[in-house]
Structures are given as C-alpha cells and as structure tokens.
Amino acid sequence: MSVYQDIVRQGLWQNNPGLVQLLGLCPLLAVTTSLTSALGLGLATMLVLVSTNTVVSLIRHFVPNEIRIPIFVMVIASVVTVIELLMHAWMYNLYQALGIFIPLIVTNCIVIGRAEAYASKNSVGPAAFDGLMMGIGFSLVLCTLGAVRELVGSGSLFAGADLLLGDWAKVLTVQLFSPENPMLLAILPPGAFLVMALLIASKNQLDLRAKTRSKPAEQKIARARVTHVNS
Known part of the structure; x- marks a missing residue:
C-alpha cells in the first residue's frame, strides 16, 4: 500500500478525526x-x-523544537484570519450564521494535531494530502450530522444553500415534508449527541463485520501455508 493510499484510508475511515479521534x-x-x-x-x-500542513512542512527544518507549538499555532491563526476575512467579504450571511466557530478553528485539536503529528515530520506533498483527507473525513461527518438533524428536525435538506453558494443555490433546497411541530430534539444539542452516537456505533459495527469476514480468509491462507510447508 502506497503512502497516499494509507493517508486516504486513515483520513476517511480508520482514523477519522470526527468518528475515531473524537476531535473538534x-x-x-x-x-x-x-x-x-x-x-x-x-x-x-x-x-x-x-494550508497549515503545507506551511508547517515547509518550515519544519527551520523551527526550533522547543518553540514549535507556538509557531504552529501562529501559522494556524494566520491562515484562519485570512479565511475569516474572505468569508466576511464574500459569504457574510454564512459568516454570521457560523459566528464564533470560524475563529475557533485556531483552537481545533484536529488542526494542531495534524501539524504536530504528521506535517512536522513529512514532506510537503504527503503533508498537504494528509490535511486534505483529514478535512474531507471531518467534513463528511459534519455534513452527515447536519443532514440528519435538518431532515428529522424540519423535513428539509440544504435550506439556506444560497448563504454558501449564492442566490442561484436557492433551487437546491429540498423540502421533503413540512412538520406541523418541528422535532426540536433533533435541532437542539441533545439531538447532536444522539446522532453522533449512532454514527459511531454504525462505524464500529461495520468494522466488526469486516473483521469477522476477514478471519476465515486469513485462516484459509494460514492453512494453505502450513500444507505447503509440510509437503
């Protein structure tokens, strides 16, 4: 398995920051x-x-080991500030909707964790790709949670898409049903915990099934090797 294939597997499934590491x-x-x-x-x-994985990888040989964490945090804060200003300029309504959680990316354990654990020890290509895969893995968990909570709570999907993509995206909103009384449990924080628990349980169950299915194949290979050696 190549380095990039392993990064994909780790970021999207085996070491997903949202479902496995439980960061952010x-x-x-x-x-x-x-x-x-x-x-x-x-x-x-x-x-x-x-962005931060790329920058940290580029400067890793020039950063004294004793002050690497403060420097990494400074890099992350600079990148987050740029993105915050861009969102403020081009996606102001979405920026208002997300509120404090955009600048709080600076303190997100996923970002500083990947900078310290991977980017500071690897070259630019794998480091940037690791950031991409971890970001996609985290985004998939976010979107799954958002879709389930929005669907159960209000019966819609992609409501307010124009905040992210512009006025043309209003046509992307899908209203599957219109509940007389919205299910507040799904929209409020307890609903987030319940859906997150179901996602983690589903992943663990899939991993267990895959492991159970792989055991007979491994046993057959082991028996075949023993037979070959004995013959």
Whole structure:
C-alpha cells in the first residue's frame, strides 16, 4: 500500500478525526443544525488543514523544537484570519450564521494535531494530502450530522444553500415534508449527541463485520501455508 493510499484510508475511515479521534466535537455538535452550515464549516476547516500542513512542512527544518507549538499555532491563526476575512467579504450571511466557530478553528485539536503529528515530520506533498483527507473525513461527518438533524428536525435538506453558494443555490433546497411541530430534539444539542452516537456505533459495527469476514480468509491462507510447508 502506497503512502497516499494509507493517508486516504486513515483520513476517511480508520482514523477519522470526527468518528475515531473524537476531535473538534464543539463545532461538530454546535454547527450541524443544518447541512449548509455544516458544509460551510467543513470546507473552511479543510482549507485550514491543507494550508497549515503545507506551511508547517515547509518550515519544519527551520523551527526550533522547543518553540514549535507556538509557531504552529501562529501559522494556524494566520491562515484562519485570512479565511475569516474572505468569508466576511464574500459569504457574510454564512459568516454570521457560523459566528464564533470560524475563529475557533485556531483552537481545533484536529488542526494542531495534524501539524504536530504528521506535517512536522513529512514532506510537503504527503503533508498537504494528509490535511486534505483529514478535512474531507471531518467534513463528511459534519455534513452527515447536519443532514440528519435538518431532515428529522424540519423535513428539509440544504435550506439556506444560497448563504454558501449564492442566490442561484436557492433551487437546491429540498423540502421533503413540512412538520406541523418541528422535532426540536433533533435541532437542539441533545439531538447532536444522539446522532453522533449512532454514527459511531454504525462505524464500529461495520468494522466488526469486516473483521469477522476477514478471519476465515486469513485462516484459509494460514492453512494453505502450513500444507505447503509440510509437503
């Protein structure tokens, strides 16, 4: 397995920052009241991950080991500030909807964790790709949570898509049903915890099934090797 294939597997499934590492839970649970806000924060986080991993990898040989964490935080803060200003200029309504959670990307454990654990030890290409895959993995969890909570809570999907993509995106909103009394449990924080628990349980169940299915194949290979050696 190549380095890039392993990065894809780690970021999207085996070491997913949202489902396995359980990092960034504050924005993960607070912003996912709708698919639009979840996608907006996911894209912003992914862009920060790719940018900071790239910069940290480029400067890793010039940073004294004793002060590497403060320097990494400064790099992350600079990138987040640029993205925040761009969103303020071009996506002001979405920027208002996400509120404090855009600048709080600076303190997101995923970003500083990947900078320290991977980018500071690898070349630019793998480091940037690691940031991309971790960002996509985190964004997928965000969007799944946002979609489930929005659908169960208000019966819609992609409401407010124009906040992220412009006025033309109003046609993307899908109203599957119109509940007389919206299910507030799904929209409020307890709903986020319940949906997140279901996602983690589903992933663990899939991993367990895959592991169970692989055991017979491994046993057959082992028996075949023993037979070959004995013969």
